[in-house]
Structure formats: structure tokens, C-alpha cells
Amino acid sequence: MNAIDLYSGIGGWTLGLKLAGVDVLASYEWWDKAIDTHNQNFGTTHSCTDVRQIDVKSLPKDIDFVVGSPPCTQFSFSNRGGSGNLNEGMKDVWKFLEVVDHIRPKYWIFENVPRLANIVRQELKNGDALDKFAHLIKVVTVVDMSEYGVPQKRRRALVGDFPLELLESYRTVCVERTLGDVLDTCRKKDVHDFLYGFSLPRDQVTELEAEPCLDEEEARMNREAKSYHPVYNLMSFPDKLDRPSRTITATCTRVSRESIVVPDGENDDCVRRLNPRERAMLQGFPINFQFYGGSYSNKLKMIGNAIPPYFTYFLAQALQEVERDDLMLPEVLSGKPLETPEQLPKVTRPDVNGRRFPVKRKFRAALPGLRFGSGVRFELTNSFSPDTQWAVDFYHGPSKAYKKVKLNEELLHSIADTPIYDTINKLFEYETEALAEILTQTSAEELQASWTRRSDGLGPFAVVDLLGNVSEKITKHVRKADSIKIERLVLKAIYGYENPAGNGTRKIALNSHAILAGLLVGAWFNTQNFSRS
Template sequence: MRAIDLYCGVGGWSLGLKLSGVRVVAGIDLSTSALETYRKNLGDHVRRADMRTLCYTSLPKKIDVVVGSPPCTQFSYSNRGGSGDLNDGIVDLQAFLSVVDHIQPKFWVMENVPRVAKIFESELLPGGKLEEYSHLVDSVHVVDLAEFGLPQRRRRCIVGKFPDELLFNYREETPTRAMKDVINSFKSQYYDDEMFGARVYSDELSDHDIEDSLTDEEVRLNLEAKTRHPVYNGMRFPDSLDRPARTLTATCTKVSRESIVIDDERTFGSFRRLTLRERASLQGFPGDFQFFAPSYAAKIRLIGNALPPLFSYYVGCALRGVSTGRLRHPWQRKRISLSPQRAPNTKPRLAQHRMSSKRRFRAVIPGFRFNSGMRLQMSNTFVCGQPKWIVDFHYGSPKDIRTIGLEEHSLNVLITDRRAEEELVKLNLSGAE
């Protein structure tokens, strides 16, 4: 069975398919770092090309399977709160489907963020931007890859023509893994890779430099973003190790709602971010898979954008018609050789112990956050280099937030008069009914 991998990235699709017995004969991507990583781990059958202008005559012949993950940036809610350019994102979906239509493979599978499922359902209809490809699509699903043994809650849209029922039956055969299964596996002199049945000695691991603990200010800002966000519900801080990790993204600043922060066992009461190697393991990559990129942030991007090869392995098994009774997991199969070259370690930036005096600030005033995102919020701006503090009253649903600016006199009344707070609570309760 021969396959090609479109928008291949570092090779998450290709690695899993190769482990399952599907031969990937070509990979195509535009990122030079992703292609270098793919080439050094999986071979030279990969090339740089823009999928939007791809010449079909350059594609291999006799292809049975087409897989790939078009860019999700325009569709992701992590991008400007979901305000990306959907029309631009759809161009990549069209480019992928056009190749499928040209090749007419026996099977094809596309992966993307959950939002793409609704885009397919609407744009495949008459008059939609994907209408001309409606004859290609057999199924559209949203699945959580944690159900396939990934130690991460990662909901993904899976679209295509493939044995979906067989694939989903594999979920009953896979173990549930928590984040602690990955974190704890790095604590001895070697890393035991449970997902792929391998042992890598600690001094042979790349990209496992544990950075400095978060500063007190970074901890405070994380607490504010995660547990007291102005709009969204609170989340746990630090992240729980007793369940699959939250979804890894392609960015990971030290201070953000999306960043995964865990206890730093080196010092009681301190916290840290995940290492690159821990992130790669949570994404279902073997411990000896090497990532080649010029910076720490670039490697985070490569890892976060990848399709977990643990999942693509099970897709490959389904494509080959492996029954649940004959299913062998990755750790039960023969290992494959990856990059003989260890990737250079890329260090995270040193901790910034002093925050800029010109940084922007936004926080809910303590005691003035009510239900449904209703709140008094303080923020700052700078006029001719001098800070100006602003207090606004926000109310409404997350998709229809309305704002009233408060003058200094009104603010003093609200802060000093407890009856004003009681009226706000009554107003919010009546508005929620």
C-alpha cells in the first residue's frame, strides 16, 4: 500500500503509517525546518513545494492513500479568538481535495481542528466553496485522540474516505494515559517510552533541558489568566498530572491561558513549563525522534503543529484492514530506525526577572466579577509615555460582550457603596434568566 503525505510537517502522518506497514513514498511541505526534520528522521522522499500551486505531474503514480493536515491557523480559536480568515484557510482545503480528486486513491484522510467539521458540513452543500468535491467525502468526524492512548486531550476533525468504523473500534483496545505517565518516565537514568516500547538513556535525550522555575510575577499572571479570566471559565493551576494533558498548541509563552504549567519538584511551591521532549512525548512521538530547528520557539511550533504519530499508526492499521482481534500496538511491533544524528539542543530564553514598566495590564477588580462574564475591569494605556488607567463595565455573552466606560466619579460610587454591587448582582441574575 503506497501513500503520499500532503502538508506533511515533521512527518507525524508518515511515521505512524510507516510503523503500521503502509509505505509513504512522498511528503510535501513548505517549511524548511519541518522538511529537515522529516528528511533526517524518515528519509529523502520529501520535497519543498507550495500545495496551492502544486504541479500534479510531479506526483508519484499508483497511490493508494492520501493523508495530510492542511494549516489550521485560520480555523483555530487560538488565533485571534477564532477571527482568522476562513476563506484563506479554505483555499488549503481545496488544494488538498484537488489532489485527492486528481489521484483518485482508494483511501484518503485529512486531519484538522474541530471547527473544520462544521466548515465541511456547510461548504459541501450546493453553492458551498467545497461543493465540487462533495463526491469524495464519505465521513466527517470529531474525535479525541486521547481515546487512542495519547496522553493528551486533543479533539480533532477527521475527514475522508477510510474504514472509520474499524478505526473507532480500536479505541476499546487502547489504554488511557495521563500526563504523569510521561512526566514520571523521565525521572530515572533512562526514559522508558511506553507508547513505542523503547528505552532511551537520559544522556542521549535531546531537548530535555528543564528551564528555570517561573518567577513570582509569572506565577501571578498565570493564575490571573487561568483561574480569574475576565470572560472564560476558570481552569486548574497548576495542570493536573492525573489526567491527559490539555491540548498542546504551536506556541507556549511563559504567561498565557493556553500554556501548560506543572509543579517544579526541584523547589517546593515552584512551577515550570514542559520541556520540548516532554511536549513531543505528549504528542505521541518516540523519544529518539529528533527535531531540527534554529530556536526553542521554532521547535515548539514544529511539535505543536504535528499530527501525533501514535494516532496515525492506528489509522494505518485500519487502512490495511487489521481487525481488532489481530491488532498489535506500536510497542508490540519492531522498532524502526530514525535519525542517526542527534539534533542540537536549543535553550529556552532565560527568565526575565523584571517586567517592563511599559507593559499592558488588564485584570478584573477583586470583588467585582459576577456571573456570565459580567465584571468591572481595570486596564491601562500609555499617552505620551505616561500610564493612563481605565475602568470599564463589561456585560453580555462571550460572543456579544458590551462595554461601558466609567468616569472617576461613577467608579468611586461603585467601590464605596455596597448597594451598587447588590444591584449589579440582581441585574445579572435577571439577565441570565
């Protein structure tokens, strides 16, 4: 059986097909680093090719399967929250289908992010751009590759004409692998590749360079983004090891909601990112597959963009109509899945912290004890108009239409003029005076200098914790007051009247004691000289 691989990347499709006995006659890819990696690992001599410019008449004859992974950038929610240029992305889908329509293979598949499945379904339903190729498309589905033994919960759309039910039957013979399985084997003297059933001495396994620990600030920022995000679903920090990992992405900065962060294993106080080899194993690549990215970030990019070859092996078996009972798992095949290239890639080192950040580096963090879920929270933020300013803001309402309440001197006076304030004024004045003694030792500019690593002074996270600590003390004291009166006061301060209707008011009412404390502390902070240059 013969195949061609469009938008082939580093060879995730090619390796899986070859392991299943399919001859890949040609692979087409535009990125030179990916082509180099493909050629070095498979001994091929492919050159960079813009798939959009291919003349379909020049393609090989007698092709049984057409496979590939058109670029996902324009469809991914990681690209500006899903605001990519869909029309631009569909040009690659269109070209892929043009190739299929010309070759008319027995089966074909392309893989992409889950969102594309819905886009294709909608296009077919509306008779839009893909209507010309509607007769070709028999399957539009989304799979979770962890169900096929890939140690990663990677959900991807599959579009094509292929035996889906046969593919799905393979899940019953696959074993679940976890993030912890990968970390454990990569730490050993002999690294065992449990996906492909062979081992190598650790000194013969590349890309295991140690990732430096995240510093305290980086760990805090990762935890905040994952555990307290105001809109998106919460994530574990560090990542749980007893299950398949989250999706491996093409970018992995030291501070990112998407970055997978794990315990170091040797240093109990250390959490770190994954190194390239760990990421590659989670992506289903054998431990002797090499990555010729030229830089650390390029290696992460090519690994994250790939389709796991462990999964494409099962796709290739389904394309050849191998029944489940006749299926051999990759780990029981004899020998290595490919020979280690003679020329190994150069060693690349991970980026480390310690560098200075841009002068206008943005900051945003919720105050501890004052984050209530669904976007209701108090935040410390900075802004530049043009001078540096720091302020506490209060947000409430639905996540897609939240509102910001101005925490200013007017709000502070409106609360101070109520009988309820008389019950807490001594505590409030005592705590804010103590806080002012600390904060008056800095300024807006000095706080920004600390945040951009230009000084070692008081940092914004320290301010966040100080404000949160004072708010917590006031909250405890406020709970002694009449709850109904507190609730009415808070609703009036936020909405302008005591009995508003609409989404979010119940959450504010239920948390009115803490919100009152946040309104007071936030408004006080915003009236102090140190919150402005």
C-alpha cells in the same frame, strides 16, 4: 500499500504509516525546518514544496492512500479568536481535494482543527466551494486522540473516505495515558517510552533541558488567565496530572492561557512549562525522534503543529482494514520505531524571564473578591492617551455585549449622598486614607516602569491586591445594612434606575454588597492623582 503525505510537517503521518507497514513514497512540505527534521529522522531527501503549486500530473502513480494535514492557522480559534481568513485556508483544502480527485486512491484522510468539520459540512450543505468534490467526501468527524492512547486530549477533525467504524473499534483496546505518566518517565535515569515499548538512558534523550521556574508575577498571570478568565471556561492551575494533558499548541510563551504549567517535581515551590521532549511525548512521538528547529521556539512550533504518529498508526491500520482483534499496539512491536539519527540537533535553551518589556505594555487584572463570573468583574487596567493612566473599570452584561460603567467622582458623590453611605463612611475613609499613604509613594509612570521591569517599585498586581483587600473589608461591613436598599442603590448606580430588566441584573442584585464596595473603591481610586500621569 503506498501513500503520499501532503502538508507533511515533521512526519507525524509518515511515522505512523511506516510503523503500520505502509510505504510513504513522497512527502510534501513548504517549511524548511520541518523538511530538515523529516529528512534527518527518516533518511529522506525531500525538498521544500509549495503544495498549492503542485502539478497533479507529476505525482507518483499507484497510490493507495492520500493523507495529510493542511495548515490550520486560518481555521483555528487561537488565531485572533477565530477571525482568520477562511477563504485563504480553504485554498489548501481545495488543493488537497484536487490531488485526491486526480489520484483516486482507495482511501484518503486529512486532519485539521475541529472547526473545519463544521465548515466542510456547511460548504457541502450549501453547495458552495467544495461542491465540485462532494462525491469524494464520505466522512466528516471529530475525534479525541486521548481515546486512542495519546496522552493528550487532542480533538481534531478528520475529513475523507476511510473506514471510520473500524477506526473507532480500536478505542476499546487502547489504554488511557496521562500528563503525569509523561512527566514521571522523563524524570527517571532510564526513560521508558511506554508508547513504543523501549527505553533509553536519560543522557541519550535529547530536549530534556530544564525549564526555569515561572517567577511570582508569571505564575500569577497564568493563574489569573486560567482560573479567573471573564469569558472563557476555567482551567486548572497548575494542570492536573491524573488525566491526559490539554492540547499541545504550536506556541508556548511563559505567560499564556494556553500554556501547560506543571509542578516542577523537584522543587515544591516551582511551577514551569513543559520542555520539548515532554511536549513531544504528549504528541505521541518516540523519545529518539529528533527536532531540527534551530531555535527553541521553532522546536515547540513543529511539535505543536504535528499530528501524533501514535494516532496515525491506528489510522494506517484502519486504512489497511485490519480488524480490531488482529491489531497490534505500537508498544508491543519489536524494536524502536525508528533509528536515532547520527547527527543530533543542536541544544537550544528555553527563554527566561528578566527581560524588559515594551514601554506601553498593557495590564489587565480583576480585583480579588470582585469577579463574579460571566464577565461581571472589576478590573485594574492601564491606557496611554498619550500619557500613562491607570483606572479601575466595572464590566457587566453578556460576554459578547458587556458594558463598562464609569467609576468617577460623580458616581462616588451619588453614593456618598445616600443614607447607606453614612453606615460605612468611617470605615471607608479610614481604609482609603491608609491605602492612599501607600499609593502616593508611586505614580502612574512609576507603576508602569515596574510593570515593564524598568524599576523595582510597587507593581500593578500589588495595587490589585490592595484594592481587593479594602473592598473585602467594606463588603463585610456593608452586609450589616438593609439588603433591599443596597440592591436598589447598586442597580440605580449602574443602570440609572432601581428596577432594570434584562440579562445580568440578577447576578448584580445577588452580589450587590460586594459590587457596592467595588464601586466605591474603584471610583475613589480613579479620582486620585496617582491614577494619572
